[in-house]
Amino acid sequence: MQSVILRARLESAFGERIPSPFTDIDRRVFETVPTGIDSLDILTSGLPRGAISEIFGPSSSGRTSTMVSILAKATACDEVCALIDGHDAFDPKSAAAAGVKLNRLLWVRCHKLDQVLKCTDLLLQGGGFGRVVMDLTDLPLPQVRSIPLASWFRFQRTIEKTPTVLLVISPESIVKSAAALVLRLEMFTAEWSTVLDGLNLDVEIIRSRRARPLNSYVRVHLHSECIR
């Protein structure tokens, strides 16, 4: 009860100088970009610009395919993207088949975690990239877990007022509260006839700075027609 009285007194003291001092009028509006996967776009409303998005999950959970779809969508809109490949695992042939314009994708092939962090810093400071992807998937998990939270907040502050999307691909959630959107991916089933036909995966929203949607799950089907 006392807090209500105190609030009323402060509001009257500020008067017309600061109307509604306890109302958060500076709520940020996130501009979003599509991922290229319709069902995922409906679920998440896209990836927020000027913020970190994280996609994590175990092997064969569709993380790389989702990343490639995001890059394909961005390069199709003539945006310039950068991929910091933590363990030199990117397959340009698969990516080109999925629609990525390779001449608009800067590929940085790293082999250590400190190279990944340095390169990310340089690319974010340089600016001008529509998507910057940090692929930490195949790096040793203890090293990935040891990235200090301050680094993520530094990255987040660097891109805050820019149109860049920083996308982190990892085996488990590591960006924590610095991420504006966190998605967990998991393989549901692999579809086989005589050959591998595709992959069904479940996507769950773990964190979203936007208003939380009614449904936080979606099932996505990945085709295998481009793999050979």
Place this chain on the structure above:
Amino acid sequence: MFACIYIPNASGDMAAALRDCASTFSPRVENTDAGTVVFDIEGLERLFGGYSEIAEKILDRARRRGIDDANIAVASNPDAAVCAARGFRGVTVIQRGMEAARLRDLPLRALIPSMEFLETLERWGIRTLGAFAKLPAVQISERLGQEGVKLHRLAQGAAARPIVPHVDAVRFVEVMELDYDITTIEPLTFILSRMLEQICSQMRARNLATHEVRLALGSYVRILNLPIPVRNSRLLTKLLILDLEAHPPGAPIKCVEVEAFPAKPRIVQNGLFIPLSPEPEKLELTLARLKAVVGEENVGCAEILDTHRPDALQMKKFGLNGELGRVSAPLPPGTKYPTSLTLRLFRPPLEATVHVRNQTPIWIAFHGTHGSIVTAGGPWHTSGDWWRPTMWDREEWDIETADALYRIYYDVHLDRWYAQGVYD
């Protein structure tokens, strides 16, 4: 008034000597051909006296420079001066309005016409400039075309044209001899920064930029090629220092020479609908810094080679040809790429132990992973380059284990199994 120096049968190296001699009288010197220069002498009479004195002075200076058999002519237009110098020996001064009268006895060859033109006029019985100048201009135009009209005006001594002054190629070079040897890169930063600031200010004064910088540290030479012309000294200094850190000179530095090759500066018109892309200057610096972190061969854009060989690609320099800021043609409406499964590669492929039953893999172990194969699809046989030592011949399988989907292959020649990648 214009003066012409002509040397009959001049060799190619005489042109520079002629230009040097002429440039002591005038900054506007036209190098008409190997043995002929024309230059503007208007206003020199106040310095040297009449045109005859000027011509004598020119001859005197030419002789002092070792040009002995030069013909000097002074006339009111450049072409009349050239004709007179070619036609008369020694010094000739043609007063204004007397060109036609003085040139009339010269043979037609003084105009240097084409052989076909000369033969035509000789068939007509025309052998001197005076005879040719008397012919009516309209009929000349009808019979000999525009070349005939031009030569007709030359023969009359009435051709008026501005001279095309010779301009020496501008070099932007700074050289510094050091008092003591430098063995580390850091002190070089200050030296390079100062030299490049000088060069960039010179280029700015001439509205030029550079796309190639040559750095010579004694006998050690590095060349910095830029995809776009720049004149930002700080950017060039950083790029050169990053390049030197990646490729350090093997010996102490005693002398520093920087040369920038000029180019037209980049003109950019921005638009509201140009897609987001990094600024070219900043991108160049970012790329250089990335190369310093991960190595030159690990930064760029991938180019898939025209072969069926697995993982055949090469790294290309990123952002070449200024293609990043361009808007590509829109895709046809309804064009949609399927959301497709993508492979993550193991580079190099991981050697695997595979158990096979009924010619189908049933169990696998590699790099800490092992287990039964739930489903296997294949084989896809691929081979190539059998005529080269780098031939390949393999049978590929897609397999599903309890936790992931992999692509594995059996190398027919090595008789071994490998894990190529994981579908993710």
